[in-house]
Amino acid sequence: MSGPDLRVRADVGLQVRSEFSRTAQVDTLVLQAARERLVSQIPYQFALLAVGGYGRGELFPHSDVDLLLLVGAEPGASLKEPLSHFLRTLWDAGLKASHSVRTIDECCRIHENNVHLSISLLDARFVAGSRDLFAQLEWRLAEFFRRHSRALLRGLADLTIARHRKFDNTVYHLEPNIKDGPGGIRDIHFVEWAMRLEPGKEPLRQAVAELTTAREFLYRVRYFLHEQTGRDNNLLDFELQDRAAAALPEKALTPEAWMREVYRHLKTCFQAAQQMLEVVSRSETGLARQFRDWRSRVSTSDYTVAQNQIFLRNPAATIASLASTFDLFEYVARHGIRLSWDAQRRVRERACALAETQAALWPAWRALLSEPHATLALREMEDAGILRVALPAWRTVESLVVRDFYHRYTVDEHSLVAISAIDHLLAPNSDAPARFRDLAAEEDQLALLRIALLLHDIGKGTTPGDHVRGSIEECDRFLSQIGAPDTARSAVRFLIEHHLDLSAVMNTRDLSDPATARLLSSQIGTYEDLRRLTLLTYADISAVNPSAMSPWRAEQLWRVHSIAAEQLTRELASDRIHVSPSELRPELARFLEGFPARYARIHSRDRIEEHFRLEQIRQRDGVALDIRSEPGAWVATVLASDHPGLFAALCGALASFGMNIVKAEAASNTSGCALDEFRFTDPSRTLELNPSEIERLRWTIECVAKGTIEPRDLLKRRRAARLHAAAHLPAAIRFDDSASEAATLLHFAASDRPGLLFDLASVLTENGCNIEVVLINTEGHRALDALYVTKNGGKLDSATESILEPLLAAL
Amino acid sequence: MKKIEAIIQPFKLDEVKESLKAIGIDGLTVSEVRGHGRQKGHKEVYRGMEYEVDLLPKVKIETVIPDARLEEVTRAIASAARTGKLGDGKIFVYHVEDALRIRNDDSGEAAL
Numbered sequence: 001m002s003g004p005d006l007r008v009r010a011d012v013g014l015q016v017r018s019e020f021s022r023t024a025q026v027d028t029l030v031l032q033a034a035r036e037r038l039v040s041q042i043p044y045q046f047a048l049l050a051v052g053g054y055g056r057g058e059l060f061p062h063s064d065v066d067l068l069l070l071v072g073a074e075p076g077a078s079l080k081e082p083l084s085h086f087l088r089t090l091w092d093a094g095l096k097a098s099h100s101v102r103t104i105d106e107c108c109r110i111h112e113n114n115v116h117l118s119i120s121l122l123d124a125r126f127v128a129g130s131r132d133l134f135a136q137l138e139w140r141l142a143e144f145f146r147r148h149s150r151a152l153l154r155g156l157a158d159l160t161i162a163r164h165r166k167f168d169n170t171v172y173h174l175e176p177n178i179k180d181g182p183g184g185i186r187d188i189h190f191v192e193w194a195m196r197l198e199p200g201k202e203p204l205r206q207a208v209a210e211l212t213t214a215r216e217f218l219y220r221v222r223y224f225l226h227e228q229t230g231r232d233n234n235l236l237d238f239e240l241q242d243r244a245a246a247a248l249p250e251k252a253l254t255p256e257a258w259m260r261e262v263y264r265h266l267k268t269c270f271q272a273a274q275q276m277l278e279v280v281s282r283s284e285t286g287l288a289r290q291f292r293d294w295r296s297r298v299s300t301s302d303y304t305v306a307q308n309q310i311f312l313r314n315p316a317a318t319i320a321s322l323a324s325t326f327d328l329f330e331y332v333a334r335h336g337i338r339l340s341w342d343a344q345r346r347v348r349e350r351a352c353a354l355a356e357t358q359a360a361l362w363p364a365w366r367a368l369l370s371e372p373h374a375t376l377a378l379r380e381m382e383d384a385g386i387l388r389v390a391l392p393a394w395r396t397v398e399s400l401v402v403r404d405f406y407h408r409y410t411v412d413e414h415s416l417v418a419i420s421a422i423d424h425l426l427a428p429n430s431d432a433p434a435r436f437r438d439l440a441a442e443e444d445q446l447a448l449l450r451i452a453l454l455l456h457d458i459g460k461g462t463t464p465g466d467h468v469r470g471s472i473e474e475c476d477r478f479l480s481q482i483g484a485p486d487t488a489r490s491a492v493r494f495l496i497e498h499h500l501d502l503s504a505v506m507n508t509r510d511l512s513d514p515a516t517a518r519l520l521s522s523q524i525g526t527y528e529d530l531r532r533l534t535l536l537t538y539a540d541i542s543a544v545n546p547s548a549m550s551p552w553r554a555e556q557l558w559r560v561h562s563i564a565a566e567q568l569t570r571e572l573a574s575d576r577i578h579v580s581p582s583e584l585r586p587e588l589a590r591f592l593e594g595f596p597a598r599y600a601r602i603h604s605r606d607r608i609e610e611h612f613r614l615e616q617i618r619q620r621d622g623v624a625l626d627i628r629s630e631p632g633a634w635v636a637t638v639l640a641s642d643h644p645g646l647f648a649a650l651c652g653a654l655a656s657f658g659m660n661i662v663k664a665e666a667a668s669n670t671s672g673c674a675l676d677e678f679r680f681t682d683p684s685r686t687l688e689l690n691p692s693e694i695e696r697l698r699w700t701i702e703c704v705a706k707g708t709i710e711p712r713d714l715l716k717r718r719r720a721a722r723l724h725a726a727a728h729l730p731a732a733i734r735f736d737d738s739a740s741e742a743a744t745l746l747h748f749a750a751s752d753r754p755g756l757l758f759d760l761a762s763v764l765t766e767n768g769c770n771i772e773v774v775l776i777n778t779e780g781h782r783a784l785d786a787l788y789v790t791k792n793g794g795k796l797d798s799a800t801e802s803i804l805e806p807l808l809a810a811l
Numbered sequence: 812m813k814k815i816e817a818i819i820q821p822f823k824l825d826e827v828k829e830s831l832k833a834i835g836i837d838g839l840t841v842s843e844v845r846g847h848g849r850q851k852g853h854k855e856v857y858r859g860m861e862y863e864v865d866l867l868p869k870v871k872i873e874t875v876i877p878d879a880r881l882e883e884v885t886r887a888i889a890s891a892a893r894t895g896k897l898g899d900g901k902i903f904v905y906h907v908e909d910a911l912r913i914r915n916d917d918s919g920e921a922a923l
Contacts (some may be wrong), residue, residue, distance in 0.1 A: 508822050512892065551841035556821065556868050562857040734861065 023057040026065055026095065027127060033089040034128035038069075041082035045072040047129035047137070058219070061226035063235075068124065069101045070133055070497040084662045096232075103377060104137050108144040115155035118148075122193055142619035149197040156197075157280040168546060169696040171266035172413035173403055175241075178221050179234035183266030185218050187273035187430065192274045194340060207272040215263035220248060221262065236262065236387050238403050256401055263399040263410070271383075273361055277343060281676035299336050303328070309340040319350045325386060326364035332380050346385050353387035360483030361390065369447035369454075370631075372427070378454070382412070389458065391454070393474045394460025408545040411460045418453045418543035422446070427489045436538050439531055439561075441739050442777060444632060448488060451479075451530050452495035469762045471496045487604045494529055495536050502537040506556045517567035520560070525601045526777070527568050534561040547756055569747075570739040573595055573788040574772045591615050594670030596773055623699055623705040633662060633679050634687060636697075641704040642674035648761030650676055652711025655755040657697050658684055664757060664776035676774075683754075711758070733808045743772050743788040744796040746804075750811060752783040763807045764789055767800065812907040812920060813881050817872045818844065819892040819900040824870050830891035831874070836884060838923065839874040848901060869900060875907050877920050 002333040018029060027050075034048050042580040052066035053059060069083065070252045079101065090097040098115075111117050121141055126134045145152070164182045167173065171183040179185045188211055196207060224244055225233050236244070245258035246453075254263075297305075304320055310332065311425060312318050319325050332339065339347070368377055381387040388395040397411040425432045425440035443449060445769045459470020475496050501523060509516045524530045537557060542549040573642065575597040579589040591612050592600065600608070610626070611715065616623035616640040626637045637648055655662055663679040686693050732752035739745035748760060757776060764787070773788040791800055819827060824841065831839065845866040846881050854861045885902050893899055912922040 123865060506821070508825060510820065510822050512896070550843060552868050555845070559855070559864075559868075562855060566856050699837070733854075 016811060022059045022061070023178065026059055029093055029095065030065070030067070030090065031136065033093075033269055038126070039083055041085075042679075043078060044068060045130045045133050047131070048127045049134065049135040049137075050125045050127050051120040052278065053123075053682060055120070055125040057125075057585060060219075060222050060232075062231050063226075064232070064725040065095045065097045066120065067099045067127075068107075068120075069099060070129070070137055070143065070220065071101060071103055072130075072133055074103065095746075100533055104133075104140055107137060108140045110148055110151060111264075111801060115152060115159060118144075118152055119193055122196055144309065145197060151195050153194060153280050154191060156190060157277055160187070160277060168408075168417075170413055170417075171263055171270050172399065172410040173408055174410060175237045176262065177234050178218050178225070178236055178262070178266070181266070183268070183270030183273070184234070185215075185222060186268075187269045188218070190195070190213050190274050191269075191272050194280065198279075205227070207275050210268055210274055214268040215579050217261070218269070219307060224248060227648060234734045241401070254571065259401045260399040278307075278309075296369060298337075300331075303331060305335075305337055308337060309338050310343055311340045312346060314342045315343075319347055319354070322354045322386075322390060323361060323364055325350075325354060326361060326368060326390070329377045329381050329386070330368045333368050333374045333377035334798065336373035336376055339374065339380050339384065344380070347384040351389050354386070354794045355389045358470075358476065362479075362482045362484040362488070363392075365451065365482060365484075366447040369450040372423065372784070374446075374450055375416055378416055391478060392457050393462055393478065397458055400461055402460050402464075406544050406548065411457050411541070415457055415545050415552050417456055418456075418536075418539040421452050421549075422449060422453070423540035425535070425538075433551075433557055433558075436535070436554070438782075440535055443531060443535060445532070447530075448491045449495070449535055452492045452499070452532075452536055455492070456496050456536070456540065466634075467501065468497065486606075490604075491529070491532070495532055498523065498533055499536055499540060500541065500559060502533060502560050503541065506553070506562050510557050511556075511563055517563045520564035521567040521571055524564060524568070526598055527565060527777075530564050530568060544719060564684075569775070569786045570745065572598060572775060572786065573740040573743050573745070581638035590671060591650070591669065591673070594666050595675070598775075599667065599675075610636065610731055611639070618673065623702045625701055627694060627698060629687075630679075633681050634659070636678045636680070636701065637666045638674075638676045638678075638701060638705060638774055640674050640676075642668040643670050643707075644770045645675055645765040646705065647676060647764045647774060649707075649711050649763050650678070651698075651758035652715055653701045653704045653709075654678060654680055654713065655758045656687060656700065656714035657693070658682070658754065659697075660752075660754045661757050662752075662778045664774060666726055666771065666774040668772070672806065712762075715758070717753070724771075731809050731811055733805055735805075736798065737795055740788055740795075742794065743790045744801075746785075746787045746789050748783070748785040748787065748808060750779055750783055752778050756783055756811060757785070759811050761810065763804065763811070767797065767804060767807070768792070769800070769804075812875055812910060813878055814875045814905040814907045815884060816903040816905065817888045817892065817900065818839060818846070818902075819849075819867050819872065819888070820894070821868055821870045823892045823900075824872075826891040827872060827888055830887040831832075833890075836874060836876065836880075836887075839872055841897045842873075842906065844869050844870045845892050847899070847909060857864075857900070865867070867898065870923055875910060876886070877923065 013049050030048070030050075038046070038048065047070040047071055048067040049055070050066070051068045053063050054065050054067070059065070067392060068683065071079070071080075083099070083101070087097050104498060105142055107121055122145070124137070124141075133337055139782065143353055145482060146317060163180060163186065167177065167181045170183060171181065173181060176183060176673050191211065219531065219714045221236065221244060222234060224247065225236065225240060228240060228243060241255045246252045247257040249258060249261075270484060302313055304313055310328070312328075317324065318328050328339075328343075328347070331337075343630060368374060371377070378387060381390070382394075382398075388398065394412065395413070400411040402411055421432075422440060424430055425437050426446075450474075455471055455475045457467060457471060458474045459467035459472070461470075462474055463470025472493060479492060484492075505511075506521065509519070520530075531654065534557065538549065538554075541553060541557070573596065577592050577595050577600055581589045583589065584592070588608075592608070603611070614624035614626060614637065618641075623811065624639040626635075628635050628641045636654070640646060651661065651664070659680040659682055661680045664677065666676040668674040682688065687697065687765060700709065704711050704714075731748065734747040736745040736747065746764075769789045769791050771787055772790055777784045789796060791797070796804075812855040821843075829840070831837075845868055847865060847867055851865070853864060853867075854898070855864050856862075872888070876882070881904065885904065888902055909918060910920075911918050
């Protein structure tokens with residue numbers, strides 16, 4: 001047989017429509033082969049159809065040539081030989097032909113497990129054989145598609161969702177698949193098929209129109225990939241990015257700049273596909289609709305929630321300023337509901353003008369990043385162009401490819417995936433490792449953690465080669481611009497500065513060597529910073545690629561965390577402040593002398609000055625007290641002369657008001673001033689609803705601190721707190737005599753309940769023990785207490801420990 | 812040819828890689844593994860609570876070398892991975908029948 005040789009030629013020009021000219025060439029060849037091998041050999045009526053990409057006239061150099069042999073009746077054995085000769089002819093000519101043989105009835109039947117078969121018929125095109133048979137098929141198919149459009153759409157949508165999920169639902173892969181990945185050519189097909197199955201979706205017309213430019217771009221890229229690799233390759237790897245950036249644009253671009261173009265077009269297609277998925281989803285019935293209707297109940301005077309999307313009731317007011325726009329995204333972060341396409345378009349159109357309304361947005365950022373769906377809000381902000389307005393340096397990492405063998409995503413996507421790893425730890429029914437979930441549940445400054453993750457790699461855009469320095473500089477600039485307080489700035493700065501440290505320790509240090517624990521404690525300083533750094537490291541590794549946080553790495557990270565936590569606890573009593581009067585004014589130096597070093601690490605200078613002012617009141621009145629409301633909890637700070645039983649008495653006073661202590665710290669300085677700080681929740685909202693109760697609580701605390709009221713008397717009036725049986729875990733007790741030279745470290749862990757801390761402290765006091773230093777935390781529903789205890793001025797003896805153990809176990 | 816399989820402490824990986832590189836061994840496979848030998852895990856303490864760590868994180872290095880280099884390579888790995896403490900790991904040596912470089916069909920030691 002003579003005809004064009006369709007083996008790919010290296011010099012094929014990159015004409016935009018070259019895939020169509022190739023189709024015409026293939027048509028010529030297929031037609032000729034059909035005439036020679038099929039028409040005269042098949043004794044009954046048949047039609048040869050082009051389907052799939054070939055049917056659409058979109059053949060790339062190494063695309064499969066999909067053929068359907070439509071037969072009028074069940075094919076017999078007589079078909080086998082001519083079909084075999086026909087296909088061999090095509091393969092010999094360099095075509096990758098694939099085929100199927102079906103009757104009209106088979107074509108017009110729903111195939112539950114092969115939606116692709118029905119969908120491929122949407123693109124069926126006559127090539128050779130009986131036009132009558134093809135006309136019959138067309139007539140039957142029109143009815144078939146009309147009757148089954150919904151089922152086919154659902155099946156198509158499910159395939160699309162599964163395909164997106166396979167690529168982690170993001171276009172921002174460092175090496176994207178430009179056919180099957182999110183936003184790839186398959187998404188363009190999906191939108192077009194869906195429009196043909198259910199025409200008349202007017203709101204989608206604009207999205208479809210926007211696909212034209214993206215289609216041309218991506219088709220050129222796919223054509224290039226086939227040419228360059230000599231096979232049906234659709235993966236745009238680093239090497240091909242270099243070549244494409246030099247060859248495809250009119251004027252050669254750097255690979256990074258050209259890849260930004262690629263992502264822009266992928267994003268356009270991905271958004272069109274998402275819009276179409278929503279249209280398909282809206283036609284569902286039953287439970288899904290009921291859920292959407294239920295979500296509409298969270299509508300407010302500013303926003304309407306319908307069909308699980310947010311619509312703006314008063315767009316002019318909502319997007320009047322950056323601050324008001326943040327309210328909208330905080331609403332997204334709180335409820336986990338996306339903006340409608342209309343709302344997103346309105347915000348996007350106004351985004352540039354909002355840059356002029358920058359203000360001290362720290363409270364808005366903190367509120368947004370404290371909500372459970374913070375990542376969704378950030379993604380919506382990015383899509384609407386707000387993130388680059390609110391955080392100008394963000395544009396330096398947008399769609400930024402930093403080549404790395406391990407990382408899968410662009411820098412901006414990596415940061416957002418890292419934040420979503422935190423959201424995932426906190427989500428109900430999360431399948432994340434329980435240890436890290438407990439750690440996340442204990443974290444009360446999630447906004448700091450999330451903002452550190454948002455900024456931790458931003459230096460890759462501003463300061464390539466030393467991204468940690470660049471990220472720190474941007475952190476300082478940005479947090480200062482939005483008016484973040486010093487404590488927040490230093491906490492975020494610390495996390496960014498050390499964000500690679502735990503990974504380095506995991507890989508390069510002997511974790512069984514005590515020097516490693518000491519190194520960690522000296523670098524980190526406080527348990528709170530360690531917890532946040534551990535969570536940040538967990539999220540950062542998880543965002544490298546979906547399998548990066550392997551059980552092996554999780555175990556290693558946990559070991560690093562646990563040895564550092566243990567070391568920090570051991571140093572609690574031994575690592576004390578010693579200040580030279582020349583460093584501070586003498587009276588402040590005297591106040592600080594002897595407090596645990598942790599005190600200076602966790603409190604800002606302003607806070608220490610506040611404590612010092614309280615100390616002056618204590619010296620005058622015997623007791624000084626501050627009670628304040630903070631987000632999510634109350635904080636009481638008590639300064640009193642240190643004496644046995646003080647900590648227990650203060651716990652009892654709080655318990656008598658029904659307060660639930662979630663954190664507590666107590667220590668004394670060399671001058672005998674005890675500083676006890678309690679963070680507690682108020683489950684009955686007593687203090688919030690009855691402000692006068694705050695004064696009564698204050699009076700009660702002062703009285704128990706002075707010893708004029710016995711806390712046991714106060715507690716007689718309260719019913720014992722009930723604890724759910726399922727939540728009760730046996731108490732775990734451990735005495736450690738090696739942690740300090742002068743005191744015994746008591747570790748106590750038990751199911752948390754109101755009054756537990758009072759009971760614990762009372763047992764110790766009643767047995768003649770003095771509580772020197774205390775660090776109390778709750779992790780989920782567990783109380784984790786570390787107490788340095790003395791008796792008669794020294795460590796506990798074994799007899800005392802034997803007496804205490806059963807008493808504590810019974811709590 | 813010999814295949815060397817070394818189970819070492821994770822923090823020794825870089826040193827072992829460097830020592831192999833120094834004697835011209837570039838090709839190796841590294842896996843994250845967990846297990847125990849005579850070390851049999853140990854107890855660790857987290858916030859006062861003791862827990863048993865029975866399968867310890869280790870790194871497995873595999874490389875195939877010419878017979879003549881066996882002693883040199885095992886010595887390089889052992890000296891780089893040694894701390895002298897329990898848990899340093901083990902080196903196993905296997906006989907390899909043949910090797911084939913998929914790219915160009917080189918075989919035997921030429922494929923290494």
